[in-house]
Amino acid sequence: MLGKLSCAALCAALVSFAGGAAADHIWINEFHYDNDGADANEFVEVAVRSGPAFNPADFSVQPYNGNGGATYGTAQPLSAFTVGATSPIAGSVESVTFYSFVFTGTDSNGLQNGAPDGLALVNTVTPSVVEFLSYEGSFMATNGPAMGATSVDIGVSETDDGVLTSLGLVGAGSSAADFTWALIADGSATPGAVNTGQTLGPAAVPEPASIALMALCVAGVVGMRYRLG
Incomplete structure (x- = not known):
């Protein structure tokens, strides 16, 4: 079961974070929050692409309660995370x-087990929400x-799944x-490594309709920033 961001959700994300750090070099890649019986093996994984100078102490993950917001x-700083595998991006030096x-x-x-709950990936230096x-x-x-x-x-969730189940990003690409x-x-969660079903390399080419929707979203955000600025 796959959960794709709608244009409305994408626009909301762009509007919320138009002035902050983009999730092209650092993003939440996988997590596990609920399983059958007592919760176990709960984790958050963050992916960091090489390139810009990076200090793990400058970023943190803050859990949010959807009941009240x-x-x-x-807030766990990335410096407290375990450094896992480093995987090459196909067709790139990164x-x-x-x-x-x-x-x-x-x-x-x-x-927490929802519904809903959330996670914020934060640049604590700028400061901004990634x-x-x-x-x-x-x-x-x-x-x-x-x-x-x-x-x-x-768009996807866990409900009494196994302790080695997770929610993760899949497909091909090099940014969120x-x-x-x-x-x-269950059995396929990979904290600290590339996800099951995830390939680091060139992104799939969007369908024409998706490109048109993306253009409309970006144009709307640019217009909004121009009017506000």
């Missing part, structure tokens, strides 16, 4: 390094780094926008 738990954080009982009991994603619905953040922004629902969120089957 407030933060919960502790590569992607995967950082993973596995929640334990001392980490506010991990990720991504504000949610599962089992969307909501507006009422405090914290994403305050006032509406989350982008990834190239991939599609999917439910990754």
Whole structure:
């Protein structure tokens, strides 16, 4: 089951983060938040593409409660994540390094089960929100780094799945926008490595209708920024 961003969701994301850091070199790539029985193996994985100077301490992941829109738990800096595999991007001199954080009982009991809840990937230096994603619905953040922004629902969720299930980006590409969120089957979660069903390389060419919708979205955002500026 695949969950693709609608044009409306894409436009919302562009409007929310038009002034912030783009998710072309760093993005949330995979996570697990719910399984059958007591939650276990809950994790968040962040992918970082080589290129610009990068300091893990400059970025963090902040969980959000969709019931009220407030933060919960502790914002985890990428410097606290485990550095995993570095995989080459086919046809490029660049590569992607995967950082993973596995929640334990001392980490506010991990990720909430929805519906909805979310995660914000934050550049703490600029400061700006790189991504504000949610599962089992969307909501507006009422405090914290994403305050006032509406989350982008990834369109897929977990419901009493196995402990090695996850939600992850699949398809071909080298940045978040190239991939599609999917439910990754039990036994196939890969915290700290390229996802099952994910290929690092040239992105698939969009269908003509998708290109037209993208152009309309971008034109609308540019026009909005011009009027506001």
